[in-house]
Amino acid sequence: MSSFKKILLIITVLILPLTGCHKEEFPGRPTVALVVKTLNNPFFNDMQRGAEEAARELEINLIVQAAEREVDVEQQVQIVENLIQRRVDAILLTPSGSREVVPVIARANRAGIPVLNLDTRVDMDLLNRDNAHIATFIGSDNYEGGRIAGVYIAERLSGNGNVAILEGIPGHETGDSRQRGFMDGISAYPGIRVVTSQTANWERNLGYNVFENILQSHPGVQAVFAASDLMALGAVEAIASNNRQGSIIVVGFDAHSEAVDAVERGLMQATIAQSPAEIGRLGVQNAYKLLNGETIPEEITVEIKLITKDSLAEGNF
């Protein structure tokens, strides 16, 4: 069985380095878990950074986890179940599916672990039906951000023009709110027509493909609102590869660093800034307050603002 042993050795060598990963930074202090949708999106990396800073200041242990794929809510549910088994003191959760996480929130409740809902709202209707509850919601007002974007595009087009929308994954509360806000924002301008509204699944390459198709099927499109910057950046690339630079107004959402850069260079006209780092920081701070027996507000809104070339020139970011 010598080769068998060899393989065991290989596996052990591969797994051993992991043993160092679980050391508690502050032994005896509370452990808070932050579960985000994915860790390969700068938005959630910023949220993680804010949470880590707050955790270090308050001297509490922070575990950050996410599923391998953003859409895999089942794996996110498993992560939360595992954190319940691990008996963390509080869970900060950005749901990959607003409805699908409800049963596992109920489980955390039964285990006596408070859940703080960050960024994407949990479906309140299902939450109530399951007798589950969240300690608070911390996030930006996505609806308001969408509305601001709608008004901005309408104004830039002087109240008259053809607009395309790149949607997030349908059924995601975040994208739906942004889109609803956008539609309400442009509703005061009857001359603004939405010629097409298609999903690009929050993805940059899909943003490119979908917008390239839109450029073919609706050559008269004058502006695009993308429900996230990654999709907006995809649209920017599609515009460039079709040599349509400068003729189409692109507005994204999230103030992703590359998008801010694109706004600065005039490739995008605007993006909506949320402060993911602030959301992460407030999440950890409020979890800490809660664990110390303080009461925290049911809802904490983080400021949202429009970033344009002008606002950047004023140093307003």
Add this chain to the structure above:
Amino acid sequence: MRKKIDVSQFDKLRQFGTIIGLILLCAFFAILSPYFFTVSNLLNVAQQSAIIAVISVGMTFVIITAGIDLSVGSVLAFAGVTLASALHAGLPVPLAIMIGFATGFGCGLLNGVLISFGKLPPFIATLGMMSIARGAALWYTDGRPISGFDDGFRFLATGEIFHIPVAVIIMIVVYIIAHFVLTKTKLGRYTYAIGGNEEAAILSGINVKLYKNIIYGIAGLLSALGAVLLTARLNSAQPIAGIMYELDAIAATVIGGTSLMGGQGTVIGTLIGALIIGVLRNGLNLLGVSSFIQQIVIGSVIIGAILLDTALKKQKTK
């Protein structure tokens, strides 16, 4: 006849290796985390593994015939949304489940027809079905999840019988039946025969086309059972559910010792394979290891399992 004995000896040896692997893995996590080796966590792992484990049974049958089924995740999503809309339409739970099963079985059967009568390579036929079933699920729901069911249906996820979650019991029953079918019935023998040497199977009078249809149909049916469990668990059927589950199912099957060349493998091995993946994800979560590193570890385990295969085979031919 001699060849058959050799194969089963190899399977036994290989299965033994997989079980040892699972035990070592459990011991490893038990030492490192005080939260791992508790009854509630072990049941938690079993429940988390149940869906992939059930789908992997179908995958094992298919892979033993030297085929592959890339459509299981998409079929799961499509079966899930038809099941969910049947439940929302107010149909009784058993009938709604039958509708979900019919969707899954239908998709699987279509795979079988394309492969047996259409003579398409399984990779291509099921790749097409992967896209078709996903598109159908998205189209049917307009991309939105269908959520919120009665407790009667959700019992499948929340219920316990003698403290054992219902999903785990269903998984065990499926494995007992599948083990029986594969080892004791004509269907089982023919599954191995088709994968071992399809020409010989045809020449010896086996209706290979018929059995391929049945086998791919079973794979679709088990995806639908996965859909039932997942929908009950999340209290929601998503058209984007099950993305890349085919890879998890293939991984569980391969770790369990089933050869992609066909003609060889056991469902018990697959169950252990699914549990190994489940234990790895759970244990690494408990240790707070990032999901990026988890992917590296799981990939390494798949490769390690195949290295073990080749090592054992070499040993035997010496």
